[in-house]
Every structure is written in structure tokens, then in C-alpha cells.
Amino acid sequence: MAKRLPPTDAVIIGLGWAGAIIANELTDEGLQVVALERGPWRDTAADFNIATAPDELRYSQRQDLMLRTAQNTITMRNNPGQKALPMRNWGSFHPGNGTGGAGNHWAGITFRFQPEEFRLKSHLTERYGSTTIPEQLTLQDWGTDWTEMEPFYDAFDKVAGTSGKAGNLENKIQDGGNPYEGPRSSEYPTRPLRQPYGPTLFAQAARDMGYKPFPVPSALISEPYTNSLGVTMGPCTFCGFCTNYGCANYSKASAITTIIPVLVRKSNFTCRTNSEVLRILMDASGKRATGVVFVDSSGEEWEQPADIVIVTAFTFENVRLMLLSGVGEPYDPITNTGTTGRNYAYQTANGVQLFFDDKNFNPFIGAGAVGMGIDDFNNDNFDHSGLGFIGGGSIRVTPIGAAPIGNRPTPPGTPTWGSEWKKQTVKNYLSTMSIGCEASSYSMRNNYLSLDPTYCDRLGRPLLRVTFDFPENDLKMAQYCTDKVGEIAKAMNPRQYVKNPSKGHWNGGPYQSSHVVGGFVMGADPKTSSVNKYLQSWDVSNVFVVGASAFPQNPGYNPTATVGALAFKAADAIRTLYVKNPGPLVQA
Amino acid sequence: MNNLLLKSVGILAFTATAAVAQAPGDDSFEKVARGRYLATLGDCSACHTAAGGAPFAGGVVLQTPFGDLVGANITPDPDTGIGRYTEEEFQRVMSEGIGKGGYHLYGGMPFTAYTKVSKSDNSAIYAYLRSVEPVRNKVETNQLPFPFNIRASLIGWNFLNFSKGEFEKNPDRSAEWNRGAYIVEGLGHCGTCHTPKTSLGGDENDRFLEGATLQNWHAPNITADRHRGIGSWSTDEIVQYLKTGTNRFDTASGPMAEEVENSSQHWNDADLNAVAVYLKESRTSATEVPDALDADDTRIVAGKNIYADRCSACHTPDGNGIPRLFPKLSSAPLVNSDDPTSLIRVVLAGSRAGGTKASPTGPAMPSFAWNLSDDDVANVLTYIRNRWGNSAVPVAASEVKELREQLQE
Numbered sequence: 001m002a003k004r005l006p007p008t009d010a011v012i013i014g015l016g017w018a019g020a021i022i023a024n025e026l027t028d029e030g031l032q033v034v035a036l037e038r039g040p041w042r043d044t045a046a047d048f049n050i051a052t053a054p055d056e057l058r059y060s061q062r063q064d065l066m067l068r069t070a071q072n073t074i075t076m077r078n079n080p081g082q083k084a085l086p087m088r089n090w091g092s093f094h095p096g097n098g099t100g101g102a103g104n105h106w107a108g109i110t111f112r113f114q115p116e117e118f119r120l121k122s123h124l125t126e127r128y129g130s131t132t133i134p135e136q137l138t139l140q141d142w143g144t145d146w147t148e149m150e151p152f153y154d155a156f157d158k159v160a161g162t163s164g165k166a167g168n169l170e171n172k173i174q175d176g177g178n179p180y181e182g183p184r185s186s187e188y189p190t191r192p193l194r195q196p197y198g199p200t201l202f203a204q205a206a207r208d209m210g211y212k213p214f215p216v217p218s219a220l221i222s223e224p225y226t227n228s229l230g231v232t233m234g235p236c237t238f239c240g241f242c243t244n245y246g247c248a249n250y251s252k253a254s255a256i257t258t259i260i261p262v263l264v265r266k267s268n269f270t271c272r273t274n275s276e277v278l279r280i281l282m283d284a285s286g287k288r289a290t291g292v293v294f295v296d297s298s299g300e301e302w303e304q305p306a307d308i309v310i311v312t313a314f315t316f317e318n319v320r321l322m323l324l325s326g327v328g329e330p331y332d333p334i335t336n337t338g339t340t341g342r343n344y345a346y347q348t349a350n351g352v353q354l355f356f357d358d359k360n361f362n363p364f365i366g367a368g369a370v371g372m373g374i375d376d377f378n379n380d381n382f383d384h385s386g387l388g389f390i391g392g393g394s395i396r397v398t399p400i401g402a403a404p405i406g407n408r409p410t411p412p413g414t415p416t417w418g419s420e421w422k423k424q425t426v427k428n429y430l431s432t433m434s435i436g437c438e439a440s441s442y443s444m445r446n447n448y449l450s451l452d453p454t455y456c457d458r459l460g461r462p463l464l465r466v467t468f469d470f471p472e473n474d475l476k477m478a479q480y481c482t483d484k485v486g487e488i489a490k491a492m493n494p495r496q497y498v499k500n501p502s503k504g505h506w507n508g509g510p511y512q513s514s515h516v517v518g519g520f521v522m523g524a525d526p527k528t529s530s531v532n533k534y535l536q537s538w539d540v541s542n543v544f545v546v547g548a549s550a551f552p553q554n555p556g557y558n559p560t561a562t563v564g565a566l567a568f569k570a571a572d573a574i575r576t577l578y579v580k581n582p583g584p585l586v587q588a
Numbered sequence: 589m590n591n592l593l594l595k596s597v598g599i600l601a602f603t604a605t606a607a608v609a610q611a612p613g614d615d616s617f618e619k620v621a622r623g624r625y626l627a628t629l630g631d632c633s634a635c636h637t638a639a640g641g642a643p644f645a646g647g648v649v650l651q652t653p654f655g656d657l658v659g660a661n662i663t664p665d666p667d668t669g670i671g672r673y674t675e676e677e678f679q680r681v682m683s684e685g686i687g688k689g690g691y692h693l694y695g696g697m698p699f700t701a702y703t704k705v706s707k708s709d710n711s712a713i714y715a716y717l718r719s720v721e722p723v724r725n726k727v728e729t730n731q732l733p734f735p736f737n738i739r740a741s742l743i744g745w746n747f748l749n750f751s752k753g754e755f756e757k758n759p760d761r762s763a764e765w766n767r768g769a770y771i772v773e774g775l776g777h778c779g780t781c782h783t784p785k786t787s788l789g790g791d792e793n794d795r796f797l798e799g800a801t802l803q804n805w806h807a808p809n810i811t812a813d814r815h816r817g818i819g820s821w822s823t824d825e826i827v828q829y830l831k832t833g834t835n836r837f838d839t840a841s842g843p844m845a846e847e848v849e850n851s852s853q854h855w856n857d858a859d860l861n862a863v864a865v866y867l868k869e870s871r872t873s874a875t876e877v878p879d880a881l882d883a884d885d886t887r888i889v890a891g892k893n894i895y896a897d898r899c900s901a902c903h904t905p906d907g908n909g910i911p912r913l914f915p916k917l918s919s920a921p922l923v924n925s926d927d928p929t930s931l932i933r934v935v936l937a938g939s940r941a942g943g944t945k946a947s948p949t950g951p952a953m954p955s956f957a958w959n960l961s962d963d964d965v966a967n968v969l970t971y972i973r974n975r976w977g978n979s980a981v982p983v984a985a986s987e988v989k990e991l992r993e994q995l996q997e
Contacts, residue, residue, distance in 0.1 A: 045952030232912040237901045261948040
């Protein structure tokens with residue numbers, strides 16, 4: 001029997017980006033907020049010491065900042081006909097853990113989604129007619145639009161200090177920025193980072209081919225910045241220990257570098273770490289949540305009563321908690337009914353590696369999100385008529401820093417050990433670069449999330465089962481976009497270039513991307529979505545579920561800025577609408 | 589059962605407090621509120637509120653060269669606090685350093701500064717302290733070894749180190765300057781940390797605010813000296829430092845971080861400004877500025893390389909630092925201090941800046957004790973102390989060794 005704690009106005013599950021943003025907004029509103037975090041407390045001063053942070057073995061190889069699979073993991077399969085098996089080491093993706101969440105070890109690429117994305121199905125139907133969208137895809141509109149989203153993107157940028165160059169300021173196209181971005185209400189808070197050699201060469205080649213290169217928008221800031229909450233960040237030093245690492249220089253925006261220093265000074269905020277939520281509690285009607293039950297590190301169970309329950313864990317745990325708590329009807333791909341677990345999608349990762357003889361890229365100089373990109377082949381920025389697919393990718397060169405264990409670029413055919421491997425490493429380490437293409441992943445009927453019938457966590461609760469394979473549409477798109485990247489690579493005149501498009505079935509082994517989305521999606525229709533445009537559950541109106549779990553499909557962009565914007569959007573709805581008049585904010 | 593017991597204790601305490609109640613009107617809202625502000629201005633909690641403990645219940649250990657002194661319980665608890673003190677007895681503590689019953693207080697309680705506090709301010713502080721929650725917490729304040737634990741010795745100490753008397757305004761100075769002087773020399777007791785001490789632990793008054801070392805921290809020179817002191821800071825920059833814990837030069841750490849968090853971030857703007865004006869327009873130390881070491885000095889050559897590898901990413905290659913985040917090392921009073929204790933300490937042990945409402949970041953400096961040798965630390969500090977306009981005596985490896993041993997105790 002769980003021990004009952006004093007009631008609170010709002011309980012927040014997971015203190016990463018979304019949880020911290022909402023906690024800060026609601027405490028500003030005067031609400032009492034309790035945040036529950038399944039991982040440990042982390043902060044820059046204590047955990048990301050400049051003398052110990054650059055440790056490739058600890059952080060990259062042994063994944064020190066990731067959720068431990070002994071605590072929680074997923075099972076995976078490619079289609080409903082297979083039996084899923086558990087992921088015992090993180091391969092395909094890297095869920096975070098602890099305060100700051102995956103925002104501690106993210107790369108920092110901070111794209112906004114484009115206006116068309118929020119009404120993707122309508123947009124594509126208007127442009128190409130209803131027959132162009134391949135039948136296997138279950139694309140949807142988001143139930144919101146650019147006008148509603150832009151102020152919240154702006155709020156996120158001003159907290160994160162995002163560095164970059166606007167390409168579209170209030171509908172005026174700006175030189176040097178990304179002309180395909182949605183109209184921004186203000187310039188990026190900090191200037192673009194200085195570009196290393198690889199991105200510079202790529203941008204030159206792309207420009208010569210008529211494309212429009214721009215600095216990749218980045219949460220690694222380029223100059224000292226004091227954010228909208230009064231917290232100060234310092235400029236990125238290109239140390240090269242960024243993706244998979246916490247930042248020791250206060251340069252990479254995360255909840256712990258931008259928001260939590262303010263939150264911890266508020267008397268109406270409490271955070272309990274090492275506290276894993278087991279389920280959301282419902283009253284007898286099943287229409288109202290009364291709080292949550294969590295377990296602490298001693299195995300003790302506690303009930304935290306709350307008027308509002310806000311779920312801001314990683315995509316997987318958001319959906320799993322909804323399934324375990326019975327919020328919404330579980331999705332069934334056979335009958336195509338239910339919404340919890342529906343429209344799970346991923347990211348289609350592609351790239352081209354370039355081997356030169358006469359270049360020195362000093363690849364140890366890097367950062368998770370410094371680089372140049374083009375959007376000429378992303379999303380619907382190019383005409384898809386007659387191509388047989390929809391979607392596209394963000395093409396870019398972002399040298400993240402070539403640490404010594406994981407970075408041994410050798411041409412195809414090189415042995416994977418021995419003297420020839422060593423010789424090729426020496427020959428190619430300094431003179432190799434790659435162009436990435438982070439591409440869209442569109443949802444389809446058989447890709448979904450559900451509870452595993454066989455495998456449980458340490459507490460006996462079913463693991464989340466991921467059923468996923470790449471749609472034919474996405475594989476065609478991957479080939480097309482990678483060929484376009486190959487043309488740019490060729491123009492850069494390397495000794496050799498190697499194209500690596502996504503192909504075949506999804507394989508959970510090699511790392512591809514942590515951008516897992518959907519499963520509890522937002523929309524205007526409760527038959528095909530779980531939350532309304534305020535991220536409020538259609539079924540249980542005092543539950544808000546915020547994160548990439550709300551994306552109905554995934555464009556060719558990284559998700560974090562949109563997760564941040566949705567968190568501000570949900571918080572604003574709670575502050576301005578819900579606390580004044582609790583209940584459904586949109587009538588179904 | 590336990591609950592009942594607690595309640596009875598509470599009632600007893602209340603009765604005892606009521607028994608020595610003051611004259612009507614002494615606990616008026618305005619007076620208590622003023623007393624609370626003054627208690628914050630004087631940072632009473634620095635010594636009288638232990639980390640995680642009840643407010644003003646005592647227990648903070650002050651390490652002196654003579655031994656440990658512990659902050660007393662100053663809640664109104666009748667037996668373990670100051671519940672039985674009359675206002676006159678409290679006034680005597682502040683102005684003369686004499687406790688109830690006539691015993692002498694040690695100079696750890698800075699009555700040598702508090703003697704300047706006005707009677708009406710002491711009265712308000714007293715009214716406020718009467719209003720806080722009484723806490724039963726027995727504190728043995730005197731933990732000094734023999735012979736320093738003999739309080740009678742303080743009679744002689746007072747004769748040498750203490751001149752009694754309320755603050756007197758200087759008619760030649762502005763009201764603002766006088767208010768600043770009242771705070772700095774009196775209730776703010778800045779000299780307790782920042783004024784060099786005699787061998788007896790008294791203030792060297794002719795070197796007021798020229799910097800001193802206590803508990804392995806060096807509190808730098810805060811006179812208007814442009815080399816070792818804060819002469820190059822504008823009044824606005826001094827205000828910003830005291831209010832937010834950081835400005836374009838420096839970020840408060842160690843005991844000063846606590847002072848900013850508990851005290852000066854809560855001062856009103858008029859008082860902050862008055863203190864800044866006083867510090868800018870009072871004394872400047874007149875000691876000689878040493879010549880910077882030559883670039884080819886072996887210590888400078890070695891230190892330069894260590895600095896580039898270990899320090900420059902945050903403090904920047906030119907020593908300018910990042911405003912409000914990583915302290916500026918060029919032209920910094922602490923860097924130019926004759927006494928490098930704080931510098932050695934932060935390199936060896938690291939340091940965490942204070943966070944304030946206005947500047948919540950709270951950045952940290954990591955410890956390098958585990959991978960810089962005594963020679964390395966001495967060389968890199970000697971380099972920092974002799975570049976970018978800085979000049980100060982070199983740091984010796986033996987000084988690093990000594991502090992390293994002390995910090996490990």
C-alpha cells in the first residue's frame with residue numbers, strides 16, 4: 001500500500017526539457033509543483049566537471065548518461081507477425097535519464113518544423129491531389145498551425161540562446177539564412193557558430209550547385225548569453241565531447257544549463273529524484289486523474305495526489321505510462337481502432353562519407369551542432385510530382401568531434417583489425433569527412449507501440465513493445481536524397497566517396513537516431529489522436545502528455561525545438577485557460 | 589504521545605518568553621520588519637544559522653587561528669537562546685561585547701564593528717529576534733583550547749583591540765557616503781574578513797579592508813586601490829556584484845558567495861549604492877606595485893602552457909573570462925593580492941559560485957588537485973599573476989603543498 005503524500009497542484013513526470021519548462025511556467029503562475037524523476041540529480045557543477053567530462057569510454061562507449069536497460073527498456077520487432085525481443089544494450093537510440101534528461105547528451109541541433117508540417121496531410125493533398133500520398137502512410141495534421149506555434153518556438157529559442165542566422169524574418173527572406181524556414185518573429189538570440197573546414201567546403205560546393213547553404217541552428221551558443229530567465233551561458237569551445245556528453249562549459253542548452261538553476265530557488269517547486277512513476281491514479285469515473293504512484297530507490301511506494309498530472313518523460317515512457325494507466329484506448333492495427341500507441345515513427349538516417357588525400361579537417365575540433373546545411377531536398381521543399389515518394393531530409397555537415405575510440409574512418413574493403421586497419425586509420429583520420437542526411441519518417445498502420453505480452457521490468461510491469469519497419473516510401477526517399485548528397489560529394493572532388501542510404505529492415509543494433517516520435521499524438525479528431533492542440537488528453541482532461549510522443553509523423557528535422565515549443569504551448573494553456581476553468585479545453 | 593510532549597514543550601517556551609515581554613509597541617509590525625532587514629544587512633545568519641538548521645539556532649563553526657568558535661543560539665529560547673535577555677542586555681552585547689551576566693564575548697562575534705550600530709537599530713534587531721521561532725539548541729560557543737578559552741584574557745584583548753562607540757557622521761561627506769560607512773564599518777562588519785589581523789586576531793585598523801586570510805580563504809583588498817583593490821570597478825559594478833553575486837570582473841565564491849546569497853542580494857538599492865560610494869571614495873592602500881615577471885622566466889613559460897591546456901577554455905586565452913560566468917583574471921583584485929591563498933584553494937579544491945535571484949546560474953570551478961602537481965599549480969598561478977596587466981609576487985610550490993595538506997585535513 002503506497003504511503004500518501006500531501007496533495008499538490010501539479011505533478012510532473014520527468015524533469016527533462018519539457019518537464020522543466022512546464023514546471024517553471026506553472027510555478028511562475030503560483031502553483032505548487034512536484035517533479036518526479038526516475039534518474040539521479042544531475043547538474044553541470046557536480047556532474048559535468050571540465051576535468052572529467054571529456055571521457056569517451058565512460059560517456060560514449062559505456063553510455064553513462066543513458067537510462068540503464070536494467071531499470072527499463074523496450075522490446076522490438078519489425079512487424080506484427082513477429083515475437084519481439086528486448087533491447088539489452090541501447091543501440092538504435094539513446095534514451096536519457098536524470099534531471100535534464102536526454103537534453104544533457106543531445107547534439108543541440110535546433111530546427112523549427114516548417115509551417116506546412118503542422119497541416120501535412122492537408123498540404124500534400126492540396127498540392128498533389130489525394131492520390132499522391134502512398135496508401136500505406138497514415139499522415140495527419142497536428143490540429144494546430146504556424147501562427148499558434150511560432151510564439152512558443154520563440155520562447156524556447158530565448159531560453160536556449162539558440163545560435164543561427166534567420167532565413168525568414170517576418171516573411172522577408174534574409175541572405176545567409178535558411179530560406180525554407182517558417183517566418184520568424186525575431187532573429188536568433190546568438191550569432192551562428194564559426195564554421196570548421198568541412199562545413200565550409202560543403203557550403204561552397206552546395207552554393208556552386210545553386211543550393212542555399214545556411215548555418216545549422218544550434219543550441220550550442222556562440223557568444224556569452226544571459227537567457228530570458230536570467231541564467232548565463234558561455235560560448236562553445238568546439239571541444240568535440242558533445243553528443244553523448246554533458247557540456248562542462250555551460251555552452252549547450254539543456255534544462256540544467258538554462259532552467260533548473262531558476263527552478264531550484266523557488267519555494268513552490270519540489271523535485272524527487274530516483275523516483276519512478278508506476279501509474280497514474282484515476283477516480284471511479286475513469287475520467288479524472290487523482291495523482292500518481294511512484295517507487296523510490298528503497299522500493300517504497302508513495303502516492304502523490306495532484307490536481308493536474310503532466311507527463312513529460314521520453315516518448316517511450318510517455319506512451320507506456322498511458323497504456324499502464326489506461327488513459328485512452330490502446331491502438332489495434334488490425335481493426336485500426338484506439339489511439340494510444342498509434343502513429344509511431346522514427347527518423348531515416350543517411351549519409352555519404354568522403355575520403356580525401358589533400359585535406360586536413362582536424363576532425364577532433366567539433367561540436368554536436370556546428371555545421372552548414374541545405375534544405376533544398378527536405379520535406380516538401382522540392383516538387384515530388386512523379387517521384388513516387390514524399391518527404392525528404394536535412395542535408396548537412398556537422399563534425400561532432402572525432403574521439404579516438406569510435407572514430408576510425410577507413411575506406412570500404414579495409415580489414416576491421418590488424419596492421420592494414422591501423423595504416424588506413426593513420427592515412428584517413430585527418431582527411432575524411434561526411435555529409436549527413438537526417439530524413440523524414442512517415443507513420444503507417446503497422447508501426448505502433450503496445451505493451452509486451454512476455455517481457456516485464458524489474459517491478460513486473462510489461463515493457464513497451466516497438467513494432468516498426470521503414471515504409472517503402474521512406475526507403476525510396478532515402479535513396480533519392482542520398483543520391484543528391486552524392487552529387488555534392490562528387491563536386492567536392494574527393495579521392496573516393498561512399499553513399500550510405502537507409503535500406504532494408506529497421507535494425508535495432510547500430511545507432512541511428514534517438515528521434516522516436518508518436519504513439520500519443522496530437523490532433524483535432526479524438527478518433528485519430530490522443531491529445532488536443534493543448535497537449536491535453538481527450539479522455540482525461542487533467543492529464544497533459546507533452547513530448548515528441550505528440551508528433552503524428554516525423555519531418556526531416558531534429559525534434560527538440562518542437563518539444564520545447566509544445567511544452568511552452570501546454571504550459572500557456574494551463575496558465576491562461578485551464579486553471580481558470582478546469583475541464584476539456586477543446587470540445588470533442 | 590510524542591506529539592503531546594512536543595506541544596507541552598512549545599507551551600512552556602511560550603510562557604517563558606511571555607514572562608520577560610517588553611513594553612507595548614516594541615513588537616510593532618514596522619519595527620519587526622525593520623529589524624528583519626537589519627539582521628539581513630548584518631548577515632547574522634552567517635554565524636547563527638547552521639546549514640539546514642533552524643534560523644538563528646546557532647551552530648556554525650568559525651575556525652580561527654586560536655581554535656574554534658561556534659555561533660550562539662540567538663532565538664528567544666529561554667534556556668539555550670537569548671530568551672531571557674532584556675533589550676539593554678542585548679544592546680550591551682552589540683556595543684561592548686559583554687554577555688548577560690557580564691562575561692566577555694570573543695572577537696568572532698564582531699562587536700568591534702557592531703559597537704558602531706545605533707541604539708535604535710539594535711532595538712529593532714532585538715524586536716525581530718524576539719519574534720522568531722524559539723528553538724531549543726544548546727551551543728557551546730567557546731571551543732578554544734587553553735589558554736584562549738579563559739574569557740578573562742579578553743579584558744586585555746579589548747584594551748588593545750577595541751574602541752567602543754556609536755558611529756559618528758563625518759559632516760564633510762555626503763549622506764550617502766555616511767550611510768555606506770555606517771554599514772561597512774558597523775553592521776555589515778566587512779572588516780571582519782577583509783581587514784588584516786594582528787597576531788592577537790584584532791583588526792589592523794590602519795590597513796582597513798586591505799585583505800585578510802581566514803579559514804583558507806583570502807578575502808581580497810576592497811579599498812579603492814586600482815591594482816589590488818576594486819578601484820577600477822564603477823559604483824554600479826560594485827552594486828551589481830553585491831546584488832547578483834557577479835559582474836564583468838568577478839563572481840563571488842566561498843564565504844563571499846554565502847554573504848551574497850544570504851545578505852547583500854536582499855539589501856535595498858539605496859544601501860547597495862551607499863556601500864559602493866563609500867568603498868570608492870574612502871581609502872586606498874598605498875603599497876608598492878611589484879614589476880611583472882619577464883615572459884622568459886621559466887615559471888612563466890611553464891605556466892603559460894598549463895594555462896592554455898587547462899584554464900583558457902573557460903577563462904579565455906587573454907584572461908578576460910566570460911561576464912557573469914567565468915571570472916576575469918586580468919586586473920582582478922584577488923589575482924593581484926599579495927596573499928595567493930584563495931587562488932591556490934580554488935585550483936586545488938574547486939569552488940562553486942553563489943546563485944542569486946538576479947543571477948541564478950551558480951557556475952563552478954572544478955578541482956585540479958588530482959592532476960596538477962604543486963609545481964604546476966604554482967607555475968600556472970604565477971603566470972596568471974604576471975600577465976594581462978597583473979603583477980604580484982610569484983607563488984611557491986611550498987605554499988601549494990602546505991594548503992594541499994591543510995585542505996586534506
